Amino acid sequence: MRVADSSAGFIRQLQKGNSVGASLLLLVLCLLFTVFSENFTSAPNLINIVKQSTILLLLALPMTLIILSEGIDLSMGALLTLANVVLASLVIKFGVLWPAFLLVLILCAFFGWANGLIISKLHIPPFVATLGTLGIAQGGALLVTDGQSVVGIPPEILYFYSGEWMGMAMPFWIAIVACAVFHVLLSHTPWGNHVIALGGNREALTLAGIKADWVLISVYVLSGVMCAIAAVLLTARISSGHPTAALGMEFDAIAAVALGGTSFEKGKGWLWGTVIGVLAVGVLRNGLNLMGVPSAVQVAAIGILVILALMVDGLRDKQND
């Protein structure tokens, strides 16, 4: 009998070279920065990297499932921004987090449900549907705040970003829990298989008696829920609501997922590859900051990282297909 299914899975995925590009680059970057900037490997800096990457990770995890089911979600960044401003306004009104978070959770889940509905029932390609809802969420954020940022967040909300528990920063725990939940959901629940089947062979799913539309909608609802959770972290981080806080973050999430080896077709992908992809981007940005590299070079470096990683995976695919 296998000892631990997930560890064997982990190694098997690595052997299959699912995200060699990203893992290689992550390794090279870490070595490079350890050498070139002395305090890269210092504990506070490593915690910084994890804290800074957590919000992107919370978007990249559901994005992996969406891309695995041969979809895409361009509305995540705008939805996170909308959730941020609504959460900030409600927290100020209620004075306490939980009721506000609940309402935002419902709002985001509804938004995800709408995305899923437009795609499955109106038969609109995911790119088009979520490009449309991106505009709707972005407009919503502007309308709610009339362009002003929302201030006066009670300090205990900041705990979620800068607070600590058992010695580790809160975002670290949130990231760990999120990865664990998604790993279990994807590899240890029937639903996980159904999501992969949705991307791999949708007909097989329907003939197996599963409502493919519901699986699709549930993936987008999950994406909405994760936006709500990320909003708590973002609001805690900038202690306010801002009408353009996270616009464009969906593209970074998609890049991280692609970096991690999840391909755009046939439900081929690996959750932990995405985690590596997110970390690779986080390490790059942090390292370049520490080395005081001029911002123009930082901007180009991110583009080069993405293309290099995909080149490695692209060439590997070429060999074995």
Add this chain to the structure above:
Amino acid sequence: MTDHSAPSSNVQQVSGWSALPNSVRVTLLRLIALALIVLTLSLTSEAFLTSNNVLNVLRQTALLFLLASGLTIVILTAGLDLSVGANIGLSACLAATIIKSTGSISLALLAGMGSGFLIGLINGGLIAFLRIPPFIATYGMLWILHGVTYWFMGGETIHGFPADFRAIGSGYLWGIPIPVFLMLAFLLVGMIFLQRTRWGQDIYSVGANREAARLSGIPVNSRLVLAYVMSGLMAGLASLIFLARLNSAEGDIGEAMTLPAIAAVLIGGTSLFGGVGTITGTLIGALILTLVLNGMNLLSINASWQPLVTGVIVIAAVYFDNLSNKGDK
């Protein structure tokens, strides 16, 4: 889409809407939508139908269309080009520097188009030969181009260009803004390329079924590179018009145009899965988008509504396409 007027042999005429070939249906549907928008706007705001505003709308549409026309060709190959906005930024800054240093406009035009061409070539190479998915390759290029522009410009802006250069952006010819002539030129070039050249036909074939095209002897890789080069070239040309229009160059000059350009192509009926779509559709898409935003400005509707309305239009356009195609199944 080939022409649709020729006689056909053993034809059982299925009359009515579903008899029309798909491309005609797509265009007709949009012309109706366009007419509706013009009607409602001219009724609700008296400033709408003034000649000034019409020219104003045409000029703004021209800017959007110049970008979207190159994109249409790329999307027809089932690809995508997220780097067009950054392409405009870099090409405009290059051209601006050359005008400032050498003062020769022709050299600047060459530089703008040259850099657009080169960016398209790199995009095409990454996608065709290194098999990187278009979304990711052009996303990477977006960042690289921004990096190069920021490094090159260092936060500076270059402003103030000779009058005859600025004419191509804000000048008039027979009372019509010059960018409109360029829009028609791009439209013509696009239509001729897609409908009247074999390379255009190949673009449709590659988009519709890449493997079948390859097995039919179509050099798929070079067609893909051609598509991205055209998109890059058109963005390079558009950057010159932006430069002339704004009379100054700064790093993120075209950045806000990328998503609206993609929206214009989608509203125009070009499918993301490739093989279906026309340049005229994209022109109508650009016109619809600009008209709606212009209308909202005239009716002084809060600017925050604009992204929301754009989103709804994109979804509605594709939904009605699905409805009209239902007849075929």
Add this chain to the structure above:
Amino acid sequence: MKAHWIVGTVLVAGLGATANAQTSGGEVLAVFTKNQTNPFFQTFRLGAESAAKQLNAKVTHYIPTKPDSIPEQMSQIEDVIVKKPNAIIYIPVDYKAMVPGIQKMNAAKIPVINATDRSESGEFVSFVGASDYALALESSRILFKAMGGKGNVVALEGVKGTLTNTDRMRGFTDAVKQNPNIKVVASQPGNYQRLLALQVMENLMQSNPQIDGVFAANDAMASGVIEALEGAKRKALVVGINGTKEGVDAVVSGKMLATADYGGFMQGCLSTMIAVRHLRKQPVPKEVIFPPVVIDKSNAAKYSAPVETMACPAWADMPKG
């Protein structure tokens, strides 16, 4: 006046050398600015570099890769704190959202000089900036005087919700109150962007046949307005703010009535000098607000020297608010 500056600087350099050499040089300063594209911040960075060179300190710039990105500036703060620079010269991307970042800097006991946008809270060694309100008031007054105290005026606002925009529009409205028969026919946001201002102006010209004057909240929008006016072959008096080279050139060429000197270069110089003097235990003012200086045809020549050639004046000649 120019010659005097150079002499002054030599004097200060000499003075600086003999100052008590507690930390006689080599201080590392981290300079945070908002984005790569707005020329104002470029002049600020050049000012800081010029002052640092004079006082042989070292300056590293931290600019978000995505313009005005709040989460990114937050990450850059966290990364820089790990490196422990001697002092930080800080322009917040958003004066409300960045408070947690400032708290982190204060917690790390790093002296911070707040520049340009006064942050809502946080301990600072001092604040260096110009009064948006005063600048807007002055340039609006000049506009209305040139309009003969009557006629239709249009206002092009900056980014809604930013501190600079709120203060500048307050200055404009107060100036309008002082001129009863100036009629504000329209006030629309141009987000400090040239293209958007141009398109907004084009639309405003449709619905307002008679526009005598235009108040633009920054020079970039002012030049957009000028392009729109020329495009529609219409005439109007235009004023802007910031005193960037572009604005000054427009004033010199007569296309623009006047602009107000926001003193980017000077703010860069002064905030760096204050940082270095503070580190060298020399007395520094708590707050320096540059007096509003309007650049019109009369004094435009003085301001049109290219920024690269400018050098920071001596500490003694600096306006001390």
Add this chain to the structure above:
Amino acid sequence: MSELTPVLELRGISKGFVGVQALDDVSFELHRGEVHILLGENGAGKSTLMKILCGAYKTDAGEFFYEGKAVKIAKPSDAKTYGIAVIFQEFTLVPHLSVAQNIFLGREAKGRWTGLLDQASMRSQAQQILDELDMAIDPDAELVSLGVAQQQMVEIAKALSQNAQILVLDEPTASLSDKETAKLFEMIAKLKSRGVAMVYISHRMAEVFSIGDRITVLRDGRKVASRFPAETNQDELVSLMVGKRVDLAYARTFEAQASQLALQVENLHAPSGVKGVSLEVRVGEIVGLAGLVGSGRTELARAIFGADPVSSGRVKIFGQLQDGGPLRAIELGAALIPESRKSQGLALILSCAHNITMASLKRLFPSGWFVPSKNLEQSIALIKRLRVATPGAHQLVQFLSGGNQQKIVISKWLSAEARFFIFDEPTRGIDVGAKAEIFSLIDGLVKQGAAVLMISSELSEIVKVCDRAYVMRDGLIAGELKRQEISEESILALGVQDARG
């Protein structure tokens, strides 16, 4: 067959799509332990009836009786409750899930309260089923790593794992080797003894008579006849299927003698699985390329055409070296009619005209200037010549029948003035009537001075149509058969030598 009540009975089943009446008042009985053969051409309604049986389609009219009681089958879960499982030709399997996950898709074993997957029990159950069918497949292997035949076996294991009482098999042996077909028949016999009722869809007469207990023929959506194997023979069944007396297949007159050398292949090696092949084809000849599934015939064809890379050896077309890709082969006058029309032969969402001239634009419009009217003329001429049934040259290819789509592919190559044609399974998915037309077309090509290399898994086609035949096995030529030596036995002998040993 005892007169028990049938385990499943369909009465008066009708189902129509837009303008097409797929099934018209069809009644059908199925008894326990019986293999009921369903015969019919493509488009006769077989697959529609199957989709109704498994609940994928709803019926317009008709009732279902399960063991005599009236029941409703409208969605896949209904079919499952009555133990109906269907094995389609296009596998309902998910590439990146493991074998065990595929088998239990939708019926995953879960921990009682955790709701988590019980991986261990799923794996052991899968292993048990695979062992029962003695398939050497690892339940943890990712599906995409298995060959076509193995995937077919997983598909069957998946159906059996739902302890199906009623099994519907859609041409299961289409991609199985003889060894695997024999094993399938053993398993069918085992299932019969267990009382499982099976609907077996095929058009291979040998199978019909070897395992069929009862035969029902469908034509144009209507049930034409029901026979016991003993009462009928091949010819009667074919005429029932086709409706008019027709000789079984196209009989070719072999008077043309071979002349100029069209194709020379010398010791060709290719990473895709060609291990040193030498053969030649002359103008005026139809050379068959027979062999079992996985013997490398398609790989050889794609290597010759330049679709896949070649590692060593030489290919000459009309005397000139073919050292490039498909474009080079086409320039030399070669053409490839691929095995899967839809994914490799045609652009379904484009018009007939666009597809027909896709490979000949350079020739028709050398200057690059494309003239739609000329393009249309060329297309309409070929549509007429090949009698393609289409409303017009603008009709999108996706709306044509299988046979007409194949004609469009052939027209594409005629438009490119090819003179050496590689046909890969030219009649797959095409009904009997249209097959004859395709063969007469091929024969017409050869008579007009073309050369043809034809890959086919239908031994009868090779026997009836080819001048010469090569038989491939494991990427090599097992042997060459002259005209008079060609027979189903000789082909099988060469093709399966080691299998029998």
